[in-house]
Amino acid sequence: RWDRVRRRLRAELGEDVFSSWFARVEIGAVVEGVAHLTVPTRFLKSWLEAHYAERLRAHCMAELDAPNGVALSVRQVARESSEPCQDLSAQRARPAQARPATPMSDVAPASAATPASDRDPMDACGTLLDRRMTFQSFVVGKSNALAFAAAERISAAPAGSTPYNPLYLHAGVGLGKTHLIQAIAQDARQHGKRVAYFTADRFMYGFVAALKSQTALAFKEKLRGIDLLIVDDVQFIQGRSIQQEFGHTINALIDAGKQIVVAADRLPTDLEALDERIRSRLAGGLVVEIGELDEALRVKILTTRLDGLKAAHPSFHVNPDVIAYVAKLVATNGRDLDGAANRILAHATLTGASVTMETAEAAIRDLVRTREPRRVKIEDIQKLVATRYNVSRADILSERRTAAVVKPRQIAMYLAKALTPRSLPEIGRRFGGRDHTTVLHAVRKIEKAIVEDRLLHDEVDLLKRMLQE
Ligand code: ADP
Ligand code: MG
Numbered sequence: 001r002w003d004r005v006r007r008r009l010r011a012e013l014g015e016d017v018f019s020s021w022f023a024r025v026e027i028g029a030v031v032e033g034v035a036h037l038t039v040p041t042r043f044l045k046s047w048l049e050a051h052y053a054e055r056l057r058a059h060c061m062a063e064l065d066a067p068n069g070v071a072l073s074v075r076q077v078a079r080e081s082s083e084p085c086q087d088l089s090a091q092r093a094r095p096a097q098a099r100p101a102t103p104m105s106d107v108a109p110a111s112a113a114t115p116a117s118d119r120d121p122m123d124a125c126g127t128l129l130d131r132r133m134t135f136q137s138f139v140v141g142k143s144n145a146l147a148f149a150a151a152e153r154i155s156a157a158p159a160g161s162t163p164y165n166p167l168y169l170h171a172g173v174g175l176g177k178t179h180l181i182q183a184i185a186q187d188a189r190q191h192g193k194r195v196a197y198f199t200a201d202r203f204m205y206g207f208v209a210a211l212k213s214q215t216a217l218a219f220k221e222k223l224r225g226i227d228l229l230i231v232d233d234v235q236f237i238q239g240r241s242i243q244q245e246f247g248h249t250i251n252a253l254i255d256a257g258k259q260i261v262v263a264a265d266r267l268p269t270d271l272e273a274l275d276e277r278i279r280s281r282l283a284g285g286l287v288v289e290i291g292e293l294d295e296a297l298r299v300k301i302l303t304t305r306l307d308g309l310k311a312a313h314p315s316f317h318v319n320p321d322v323i324a325y326v327a328k329l330v331a332t333n334g335r336d337l338d339g340a341a342n343r344i345l346a347h348a349t350l351t352g353a354s355v356t357m358e359t360a361e362a363a364i365r366d367l368v369r370t371r372e373p374r375r376v377k378i379e380d381i382q383k384l385v386a387t388r389y390n391v392s393r394a395d396i397l398s399e400r401r402t403a404a405v406v407k408p409r410q411i412a413m414y415l416a417k418a419l420t421p422r423s424l425p426e427i428g429r430r431f432g433g434r435d436h437t438t439v440l441h442a443v444r445k446i447e448k449a450i451v452e453d454r455l456l457h458d459e460v461d462l463l464k465r466m467l468q469e
Pocket of ligand 1: 133137138139140144171172173174175176177178179180301333334335338
């Protein structure tokens with residue numbers, strides 16, 4: 001069954017992306033509905049959590065008996081230095097080229113006899129909808145009341161009427177964007193509307209697959225025949241032709257009086273990868289932010305989650321005091337609250353003990369971060385960057401000027417400037433005795449590159465967070 005998850009991932013992401021990030025993910029056991037996956041390095045764990053958490057969860061839920069999601073951990077192995085590292089240029093070449101021509105056949109073996117070109121590229125749209133993400137299960141509080149009201153209004157509006165168009169929801173990770181827009185999708189479908197729901201990845205994939213099987217026109221027609229288009233994580237839409245297509249689609253739908261809903265992790269003006277005109281079109285309706293989950297909201301969400309788990313475990317009981325305490329410890333993020341609920345349940349069912357403040361605290365210890373940022377050492381930066389780009393630290397300090405070494409070296413210098421109080425000349429000295437102008441050049445270069453290149457931006461950002469962890 002794990003093979004089926006792998007096949008789905010490979011089909012969706014293409015061989016390159018799959019082998020870079022998923023080839024070395026292994027399945028441990030499914031315990032209490034949580035699929036335990038292991039990876040060889042911390043880096044891979046963070047990367048998968050940052051970029052593929054949703055997808056992994058959706059597939060494991062569909063193929064394994066894992067309704068409570070996935071937990072990733074680093075497996076114990078003799079030190080392994082090689083991250084499956086594509087160089088940066090290979091990453092930038094994503095996503096179009098990486099995908100196979102008839103990528104759906106693995107996903108839907110039942111219809112494998114149908115040639116790809118006859119298949120509806122939108123058939124798969126609904127597969128990622130999570131049945132638990134409904135309006136009923138969405139807990140409303142101060143920070144999301146406006147977003148919730150707008151979402152309900154849009155969903156309930158008669159087809160053809162567009163109260164706010166587009167509705168643009170933005171918020172940080174784990175604050176309920178996906179939950180809310182999936183709730184719109186499910187509710188609107190129940191009201192008989194024709195809904196297309198895509199993640200940005202899915203949209204790009206659908207379009208590229210349609211192009212390759214020469215059904216792009218049909219794909220577009222299909223899109224234009226719907227009442228409601230929902231796209232999650234639009235900050236990931238990239239690539240010139242796909243962007244154009246996305247822009248055309250949005251314009252055509254809005255002009256035809258169809259409703260659009262999108263979610264992103266940032267304001268429309270900050271979608272650097274998107275064309276200016278698309279940004280302003282996206283900003284032209286209602287833009288709503290979902291704020292941090294305050295303590296009251298966290299208590300309610302956690303209570304609902306734990307109640308939900310009770311269905312399968314009738315004897316499971318958590319005292320409200322303990323819930324309040326856990327909600328205080330687990331800051332801000334809905335995903336961590338889910339994780340906390342699952343861990344507490346696992347702890348309680350495995351030990352058979354009742355849940356006290358102490359056992360709860362022990363169960364969620366890894367979710368509670370100490371806020372104090374760590375002092376970053378230049379040496380640590382060099383080591384991490386070297387591991388990430390599959391070069392040695394000595395390479396970074398050396399005179400070598402091959403591209404495979406220059407780029408990581410520049411990134412490391414940039415990080416040294418950004419994360420430590422060291423001066424440029426001092427950084428130069430610590431990078432094999434280089435001149436301060438060399439360091440300045442590197443810093444400027446990366447500063448510019450991360451504005452232009454979204455993937456690089458995310459990558460550098462992740463490296464920063466890992467160093468400060
Ligand atoms: P985002 O898409 O913003 O990163 P998600 O929608 O995936 O966040 O939310 C992360 C988790 O937190 C999900 O399990 C979601 O159901 C839960 N969650 C977030 N906000 C709420 C809320 N207001 N009510 C209930 N659950 C919530
Ligand atoms: Mg999301």
